[in-house]
Amino acid sequence: ARFSKPFASWSIVPSWDETPMEQLFSRGLEGEYFDNMTLSGTPRATRTDEKIDFEWEGAPISGIGPDNFSVRYRGVLRARTSGTHRFYLTSDDGARMFIDGKLVIDAWYDHGPTTEICSCEMEAGREYEVVVEYYEHTNSATLRLGCIEPKDFDAERLVQMARKGSSAAAVCVSFPTESGEEVEVKIGTSFINFEQARRNLCSEIGDKSFEQLLSDTGEAWEEALGKIRIETSETNREIFYTALQRCMLLPRDITEQGYHYSAFNGKIMPGVMYTDFSLWDTFRSLHPLLVLLEPDRVNAMIEALLNSYDEGGWIPKWPSPGYSNIMHGTHGDAVIADAYVKGLRNYDERKALEAMMKNATTKGTGHYVARVGILDFIRLGYVPTDKYGESAIRTLEFSYDDFCIAQMARAMGDGELYGRMMARAMNYINILDPETRMVRGRNSDGQWRDAKDPSISGWAQGSDRDRETYFRNITLFVPHDVQGLANFMGGNKALEEYLDYFFDNDFYYVGDEYSMHSPYLYNFIGKAWKTQRTIRRLLDYNFTNDSWGLPGNDDCGQMSSWYVMGAMGFYPVCPGIPAYQIGSPVVDRLELSLANGKTFTLIAENNSPENVYIQSAELNGKPYTKCWISHDDIMDGGTLVLRMGSRPNRKWGASAEDILPSVSAPAGE
Known part of the structure; x- marks a missing residue:
């Protein structure tokens, strides 16, 4: 820390180390x-x-x-x-x-x-x-x-410790000042060492004043937020840009002049490093949003995940900054595959696939558990409940992650691996119970658990309603094979009835990531107007521009990105597929400035809180009847016009050829 004037006295409050x-x-x-x-x-x-x-x-x-x-x-x-x-x-x-x-x-x-x-x-x-x-x-x-343990230090010892750069819980300094006088403090930080903190102070702040840094920061945020320009009400504008700002906070870059401290091996390493990946949450819509807005940063984030793999042996699940065992799947697989199939490839793709396959085939170390139950998943086709907690969601998430690996393998030309992993991606069906038409735990011998077994989730330990909530939410996590889920339930009509009951009886909660994508599932069964109605109700009701404006934990930008993409009118139901499901935009107009220099424009004509239904659409002046839009269509620029009305057009987006095809291709195809 550097001060604008000398201080009269100083001391530190030392931090005490834990005793072995x-x-x-x-x-x-x-x-x-x-x-x-x-x-x-x-x-x-x-x-x-x-x-x-x-x-x-x-x-x-x-x-x-x-x-x-x-x-x-x-x-x-x-x-x-x-x-x-x-x-x-x-x-x-x-x-x-x-x-x-x-x-x-x-x-x-x-x-x-x-x-x-x-x-x-x-x-x-x-x-x-x-x-x-x-x-x-x-x-x-x-x-x-x-x-x-307690420790005692006299004043002279504290001075010596501070001069040598000892860690401290606090630093106390005092100044002789006049009334109203300001003292300016500039602070540099580092994960590497004190000398690097001093270098960072010089390179990041240097001789700039507080006012200059304030101005520079404002310009940086204006550039970042200005990649999406919207026309809407002032209230919606405040909600939208507040959410977008939160989407750009994490993951964060901890690279320092070409080096980083590695929490994976405890060493100072060359290369880029990002941390605070809440991957179980953010693979769903935050990372797909960053693919559109910050593709260079996405490439760097993937490079950081691969550096983590080199330094610690695994792609982490939730690095903060090192390994943690939070949640179930290994959704770095989804982040990498989604970026790859959308054309972002400025990293070692072979190493990426190798690291993803380690997730899919190798038992964790204990210190880092990776996919808990993966060997049983391979052997049995599901994660057995008598051996592992939350086995149903593990089975579903492992199946989805395997689907993502398959998509990357296909894009890389590896047909054999694609077929093998696509076959495993269908394992989700093994824990769908024909009796209840929902997920259900199974033991190692194949026997079903009780239909109300609370082991479905660590959060389902309360009432019957609590348990039913999690059974119903978790069942819907089959984003890679919605048609297969519908077929299991008895057809498209059966899935429609399931979704109607789900939303009408308040089983859906926007803050529960398991089913964040579920409002858009109506699109897959020819009922796009129900997606439009449902998503607008959720967006308008759950998000406000006051201190209670989020309906729960933001989870490192995931909830905010769910709002941003929903408000824009298109959402990535299945990262790993280069397509977005069209909903009902909150904004009247948006211009998305793309890194390739092109601009994608979406116009919602006659849009209002009442006019939530798409009557017709045009893409680049031509009639558009699909309820989804490809990533390439967005990246090519152009204009999508949605004409809105107060009554549903049940035919728009309802034809079989207009619905995104099922991806449950036979193995090897």
Whole structure:
């Protein structure tokens, strides 16, 4: 940090490092494992560990199942220093902690990944009994114990630490100032080291004033947001551009003058790196939107994913900045395939396909789980519920990711791989239950689980309504074979009735990514007018221009991009297919400035909150009856005119030849 005037005094508040558990628990921590969630009966297994730091994939220990188990750890902590010790207990599902019999952390209930903190005064040399208890209900299993010991520093030591570049929780500086005087502070940051932070300060800010940086930032945002010009009401304008701004925040570039810190191998590496990919969310519409608006950045993001593969062995699922095990599929596959089939190829495509195939064929390491249950998926054609949590959605997502790999293989001319992966892409049918006409868990022996089995989702643990909600939402995640889903249900009419019931009874929630695409599924069965009606209701009702303007978590731009593309009038139901489903635009006119220098224009004539139905359409002056538009049509520029009205035109987009063909081609075709 550089200041515009000298400061009179300064100090730091040092940050304290976590103490290795083996230094506090010299005799380890003895764990007793129970095959129930109540720590009752006789332990089925025991084991002593140096520390508690687990993300269990499958069973935690031989003899105990992956779900509905509990464990009690006991250890003796010998305090090395006197003072306040701070303990951190991270868990997924129920956990509690005792020190000398006193309950100090109580989170004994189902919950998502949560960190509880407590402080305890301890005396140097004294021993304390520490007990940690945990129960796992279903799905993720995480338990981690950490401790920060107290440390004392005198004033001179703090000065020396600051001069040497010690990490700190805060820096305190003071100035003699006149009334109203401003002090300007310029700050440089780096993931690499302090010297790089100083270089970044010079290159990114340098001698520019606060006012100049403010002006430069405004111009940069104007250029970015100006790639889409719209005509609409002022309220819609505010909602649209606020959403578009959020779409451009993440993923973020952490490359520093040609190098990056790698959270995958702990080294400073050459090349580009992006982080904060919320891939389970953002593959759906954020990345397809960036393909249209920021193709150069998309190429760089894919290069970053491949650098992650080189440095850590896998394309990450949710890097922040390193590997995490969040969610189910490996949707870097979808991001890469979608960009590839749309012509973005400024990266090593062979390495990309190699990395995608590793996702599709290789069991994770434990530290990074990749596709949990992938070997059983290959062997059985589905992920078995008796071995893995949330097996139904894993089966559906693995099938979709395999479809994406198939599309890239076909575009690269590998017909054999295309056929093989397309056959696997149809595995989703193996967990669709003919009795309920919805997804349903299956055991390894092929037997169906109970039709109301709450293991369908970690969030479906409440009422029958909660469970039904997730069964119905998850069932619709077959974006790559909508016609196949309709056929399973009994035909297009049956899928139409399913969707009608789904929306009319409020099972749809725009913030639930499983079924974000579902309003557009009517297009695939000749009922485009129902897509138009449904999407406009959702866009107009769920998004506002006030502090409650989003209907839930933005998920790193996914919800905002869902709005932006919906408001523009076309949406990528199935990334990996270079086409977009046409809905009902909120805006009256938009001009999309493309990187190739062309402009795509969409005009919604006679558009209003009441006139949500397409009466007719023209593309470049010629009648257009398709309820979808290809990526090439957009990239070629031109003008799409939609004439809107208050009554549905049930014939527009309804003919079989106007509906995007099914992609469930036979293997090898």
